[in-house]
Amino acid sequence: MIEKWSDFGTSIFSLMTAAANRSGAINLAQGFPNFDGPQIIKDAAIRAINGSWNQYAPSIGLEELRQLIQKRYQITGNLHFDHNKEITVFSGATEALFCTFLALFKEHDEIITFSPYFDCYPAGAYAARAKLIDVPLDPKTWTFSESILVSKINPQTKAILVNTPHNPTGRVFDRSEMEMIAKIAQKYDLLVITDEVYEELIYDGLDFVRMATLPGMKDRTITISSTAKTFSLTGWKIGYICAPVRFTNEIRAVHQFTVFCSSTPLQAGICEALKMGTEYYETFRHEYTQRRDLLHNSLTDLGFKIKKSEGTYFLVADYSHVSDLPDLEFALWLTETWKVAVIPTSVFYNDQIAAQKNLKQVRFAFCKDFKTLEAGIENLRKLCTHAK
Ligand code: PMP
Ligand code: GLN
Secondary structure, three states: OOOOHHHHOOOHHHHHHHHHHHHOOEEOOOOOOOOOOOHHHHHHHHHHHHOOOOOOOOOOOOHHHHHHHHHHHHHHHOOOOOOOOOEEEEOHHHHHHHHHHHHHOOOOOEEEEEEOOOOHHHHHHHHOOOEEEEEEOOOOOOOOOHHHHHHOOOOOEEEEEEEOOOOOOOOOOOHHHHHHHHHHHHHOOOEEEEEOOOOOOEOOOOOOOOHHHOOOOHHHEEEEEEOOOOOOOOOOOOEEEEOOHHHHHHHHHHHHHHOOOOOHHHHHHHHHHOOOOHHHHHHHHHHHHHHHHHHHHHHHHOOOEEOOOOEOOEEEEEOOOOOOOOHHHHHHHHHHHHOEEOEEHHHHOOHHHHHHHOOOEEEEEOOOOHHHHHHHHHHHHHHHHHHO
16 A cells, blocks of 8 residues: 555665675666667767757757657658647656656546556556556466456546556557557547557567557557667666647646756757667667577576567566565575576566465566676576476
8 A cells, every 4th residue: 555655665676686786696677778779879969968968958858859759750650740749858758657647647537557567657646646457467468358448447537558568578469459449448538648668679570559540549649658778778768758739738737847858968869869760770679589589498498488578678487487486585586596687577566466466477678688698597597407
């Protein structure tokens, strides 16, 4: 039960990274690459710092950046957003989500999302005094049931929050699932918020269906994304929202009082990123497919049960063949004893559901160089040999 902010405790990402550092473990826990994005982007930010880009940016973001974001949606979704009225730059998708919750929801409103879910969703709902309502994904397939989704809707329901590609499961919702959500949103007059921060990390040629591209949906969808994962610059915290004017106006009003504007030289650097051509995105996806395959195949050989990750840089593995420990204890033990840090998946559920489920699943991040992934796999091999 959350009654004050500190009841949320310290983020599991901070906890597991600290445990990894303390134990000298390979950090496959927090989702950040152990390599940086392209040098040309860093050079552009350095040029901006050495130039005259060190004072406040416009609150809604640098004009050039908003124009480039507009262009990217045109290319990737044939979507047109007005860069002055419908596109806003935030300090990461985290701030974008937080401002959205505060701007659009109030006490007693309900927002439906699919569990497991990213940790800042309940915090955003709490900030707005609204309620986050779970629709469980089936742990074997990571799909959801239409009837359960519909059964959660009542007069307080205001929105459905969809994260695809999905953290932590690696699921990419397919067209029929996205159309089902769209149909329900229209029938019950709900908003849809989409968290698309892993939009460029989709494997095996799977289709990425943007909610805003579905018939009748652009006008009721708030599209949230980030440059953190796409350009391997998670510490830069440059995210954005594309949304109809009536929502954008409200969300911008919150943004101007949270941070006012995001870092000016880093926005300038990201402009360079968004000028890169298709080759960058293809190479990026190709390298990540290799990382996913390496980790997936090695963990499968070691007896972990996994549903193949379709997107993101995460996969969820069942470890019940090596341990009976609850997932948080297992994650700490794995970090300290076997030198591999992971994220327990119970943190992505509300407390009651996590307790009922007695989950034996942890999340592995594969946004690491091959040498690091191989070292982690080697440590896991020792654990599995020992457990036999
Ligand atoms: N949504 C999801 C699903 C995430 O995994 C993350 C973590 N990066 C975010 C939002 C936040 O993104 P950012 O780092 O741009 O704040
Ligand atoms: N999105 C990252 C993850 O899931 C973590 C972001 C954070 O540390 N807040 O690992």
